[in-house]
Amino acid sequence: MADGRGTSSHSGENLLFLTDEQLRQAIEAMFFAYRGFTADPDRILVDMAYGRAHHRAIHFINRAPGTTVNNLLGLLGVTKQSLNRVLRTLIADGLVESQVGKSDKRERHLYLTEAGRVLEQTLSDAQRVRMRSAFRDAGPEAVAGFRTVLETMMDPEMRHSYLRLKENSG
Amino acid sequence: MADGRGTSSHSGENLLFLTDEQLRQAIEAMFFAYRGFTADPDRILVDMAYGRAHHRAIHFINRAPGTTVNNLLGLLGVTKQSLNRVLRTLIADGLVESQVGKSDKRERHLYLTEAGRVLEQTLSDAQRVRMRSAFRDAGPEAVAGFRTVLETMMDPEMRHSYLRLKENSG
DNA sequence: TTGGAAAGTCAACAAGGCTGACGTAAACTC
DNA sequence: GAGTTTACGTCAGCCTTGTTGACTTTCCAA
Numbered sequence A, B: 001m002a003d004g005r006g007t008s009s010h011s012g013e014n015l016l017f018l019t020d021e022q023l024r025q026a027i028e029a030m031f032f033a034y035r036g037f038t039a040d041p042d043r044i045l046v047d048m049a050y051g052r053a054h055h056r057a058i059h060f061i062n063r064a065p066g067t068t069v070n071n072l073l074g075l076l077g078v079t080k081q082s083l084n085r086v087l088r089t090l091i092a093d094g095l096v097e098s099q100v101g102k103s104d105k106r107e108r109h110l111y112l113t114e115a116g117r118v119l120e121q122t123l124s125d126a127q128r129v130r131m132r133s134a135f136r137d138a139g140p141e142a143v144a145g146f147r148t149v150l151e152t153m154m155d156p157e158m159r160h161s162y163l164r165l166k167e168n169s170g
Numbered sequence C: 001t002t003g004g005a006a007a008g009t010c011a012a013c014a015a016g017g018c019t020g021a022c023g024t025a026a027a028c029t030c
Numbered sequence D: 001g002a003g004t005t006t007a008c009g010t011c012a013g014c015c016t017t018g019t020t021g022a023c024t025t026t027c028c029a030a
Helices: A020-046 A052-063 A069-076 A080-092 A114-138 A140-153 A156-167 B020-046 B052-063 B069-076 B080-092 B114-138 B140-153 B156-167
Strands: A096-100 A108-112 B096-100 B108-112
Touching: A020 A052, A020 A114, A020 B020, A020 B052, A020 B114, A020 B140, A020 B156, A052 A069, A052 A080, A052 A096, A052 A108, A052 A114, A052 B020, A069 A080, A069 A108, A069 A156, A080 A096, A108 A114, A114 A140, A114 B020, A114 B140, A140 B020, A140 B114, A140 B140, A156 B020, B020 B052, B020 B114, B052 B069, B052 B080, B052 B096, B052 B108, B052 B114, B069 B080, B069 B108, B069 B156, B080 B096, B108 B114, B114 B140
Parallel strands: none
Antiparallel strands: A096 A108, B096 B108
């Protein structure tokens, strides 16, 4: 507020909401909100010697059953060595199953076991509770705006992955 | 889209947008967007042997100059040992200054040095570029919705900190 | 059929969280 | 004024999760 800002002019649009201060606040909002976003599943995970990395792997294997390690790597944005460590424990603990590829035996196709599906459900339930309540409080239009901004904020390849997952599961 | 959903009824509100599938997509959107959110400053930081933890400390010291270590701890949500490691290197490198409190000499008040301000500006510029472009593409209403949802998603104490910072800087 | 690329595994290291214990100085309380 | 609490710093050690480098197995193409 307090107007008198330097009339950025060149785009002709209404740019008042794009002051550095407003953007700084949005950055902080993103930081604090992400903390809340991960807090609930994190609480569950500590009790079972798992971390956020396990959660992410489980989430995406559930979303794309039969995915290969390589494909999962792209979704998660980590190195294969890093993912491998997590997968090893999940497989050893009987939450994930790894099947050698039929046509290409170098590939491993990943599936959740029944136990894996149970954990996935527990974690995503916890995370959805907060989401649902925030969405309900904010209202449909706010939610639409929320998702629009998030999508435009992603790196293009991430947006591509995101949209593909979205299509493949209605 | 496709209407014909089961009229959930009990809250009287329009709840069509709150299916589990929609919530799952929002969770993924949050995950992918946060990756983009941190990507640009991260690229700058690796070249100088700093990490995200340093960025966060610098950000909040800039936002609340003269803040005490204890207060910063609360904002960042880490232990003092963890913060201390980061702070020590920032002070040694001349980016942050620590001043013994005047009224309470147990406290240390933290300030960015000139070099610290330069780095802060570099990092937040990089982060704001993406934000600004996402905001511009999404439009003012989407941005308003975005911020509303983020705020309702925070833990109450985080929301309190967030709003206090917001007030104190226009 | 051989040589390179691709998928996955093993080993070692670094960043940055964490807990626990301890020391010091200043402030507060009785 | 003595004892307690508070703010901060530090050492030591652990865990998760990221990294790079080196290796095997498999596939494919020249």
